[in-house]
Amino acid sequence: MNRRRFLTVSCLGALAPSILLAQSTLPPYQPRDWSGANPLPYPDPDLIALDPRFQRYILFNTPIQRHYTGSLWAEGPTWNGVGRYLVWSDIPNDRQLRWLEEDGHVTTFRSPSGHSNGNTFDHAGRQISCEHGGRRVVRYEPNGSVTVIADSFQGKRLNSPNDAVVHPDGSIWFTDPPYGIRGDYEGNRADSELPNATYRVDGGSGSLTLVTDLPAAPNGLAFSPDYRRLYIADTAGDRDIWVFDVEGNGLRNGRSLTRLNLPGQSGGRSYADGIRCDADGNIWAGALPGVQVIAPDGDTIGIIRLPERCANLCFGGSNRNRLFMAASQSLYSVYVGVAGAGIA
Numbered sequence: 325m326n327r328r329r330f331l332t333v334s335c336l337g338a339l340a341p342s343i344l345l346a347q348s349t350l351p352p353y354q355p356r357d358w359s360g361a362n363p364l365p366y367p368d369p370d371l372i373a374l375d376p377r378f379q380r381y382i383l384f385n386t387p388i389q390r391h392y393t394g395s396l397w398a399e400g401p402t403w404n405g406v407g408r409y410l411v412w413s414d415i416p417n418d419r420q421l422r423w424l425e426e427d428g429h430v431t432t433f434r435s436p437s438g439h440s441n442g443n444t445f446d447h448a449g450r451q452i453s454c455e456h457g458g459r460r461v462v463r464y465e466p467n468g469s470v471t472v473i474a475d476s477f478q479g480k481r482l483n484s485p486n487d488a489v490v491h492p493d494g495s496i497w498f499t500d501p502p503y504g505i506r507g508d509y510e511g512n513r514a515d516s517e518l519p520n521a522t523y524r525v526d527g528g529s530g531s532l533t534l535v536t537d538l539p540a541a542p543n544g545l546a547f548s549p550d551y552r553r554l555y556i557a558d559t560a561g562d563r564d565i566w567v568f569d570v571e572g573n574g575l576r577n578g579r580s581l582t583r584l585n586l587p588g589q590s591g592g593r594s595y596a597d598g599i600r601c602d603a604d605g606n607i608w609a610g611a612l613p614g615v616q617v618i619a620p621d622g623d624t625i626g627i628i629r630l631p632e633r634c635a636n637l638c639f640g641g642s643n644r645n646r647l648f649m650a651a652s653q654s655l656y657s658v659y660v661g662v663a664g665a666g667i668a
Contacts, residue, residue, distance in 0.1 A: 354369070371388070372629065400441050418435065442636065452490070456503070456505070456511030459514075460472055461475075484504025486500065500520060533574070548601055564583045565609065599637075602662040603665050605620040606662070614627060614629045615628040630649065635650055639665075
């Protein structure tokens with residue numbers, strides 16, 4: 325065995341006890357004081373490496389923080405770098421909330437919001453929102469007007485656009501499952517007129533194209549850092565995370581990347597809701613027991629435990645290395661050792 329091999333094996337051996345513990349006997353979640361009056365000692369016990377590859381993303385001297393609680397179902401966080409604020413949706417309350425980095429103040433940003441779900445910003449700094457209530461994707465213009473990006477396909481109404489991402493070519497890609505029309509809690513009850521699908525809106529012509537009707541219930545989506553792949557989370561069927569090759573204005577070679585398990589529970593299953601990629605190509609997914617981090621090869625390498633189910637997340641802050649997590653009734657964040665890919 326050469327010296328390099330010996331050192332590699334020795335280092336992995338030193339890490340192995342904590343890794344095996346995290347995989348097979350994950351300790352139960354311990355309630356904590358989120359007020360900050362009784363801070364936890366570092367490192368934060370709920371930043372957990374399942375694989376040595378995740379160690380570099382855990383900052384030794386940073387805690388998970390709760391910034392707000394009071395939503396009914398928090399979703400769709402997105403970061404505005406110019407304004408230094410975070411916008412997210414509270415779908416049942418038909419509003420968008422805003423957290424200001426300057427002093428941590430939270431305000432009602434938009435109400436009503438069309439029961440908006442996913443939000444993002446385009447390359448011109450304009451907010452794009454997926455509305456359950458209006459069954460449409462909209463853009464908020466600098467003068468305050470609203471532009472409808474998409475609300476129908478081939479003469480039929482969309483279901484309830486869920487999440488959106490933007491491409492450097494100006495196109496907008498979004499998923500369209502039926503969750504907002506299944507009842508009157510997150511939108512308005514209605515019948516589906518179209519199959520579940522993922523769409524692309526051309527940045528020049530504004531034309532709408534169905535790029536795939538896989539997976540069964542497309543939810544969160546994210547581009548890889550080089551925009552050569554698109555990841556789509558399935559929240560029905562086998563609940564896998566799918567990956568597609570981006571080819572021109574479309575997708576090809578769709579296949580399952582991974583099927584998430586629930587760490588520490590034999591046979592336990594989890595699934596991703598919202599997803600975002602970091603600059604190294606890892607996928608950060610809102611998935612029990614909080615956030616799961618998946619390497620590009622499909623391995624789950626780490627988790628962030630939260631006391632609530634996390635629906636969606638995004639990277640923000642001046643260096644894009646602060647992970648914001650919209651989790652059920654609350655908004656959380658934690659600094660990590662990598663920046664987010666993309667712009668929002």
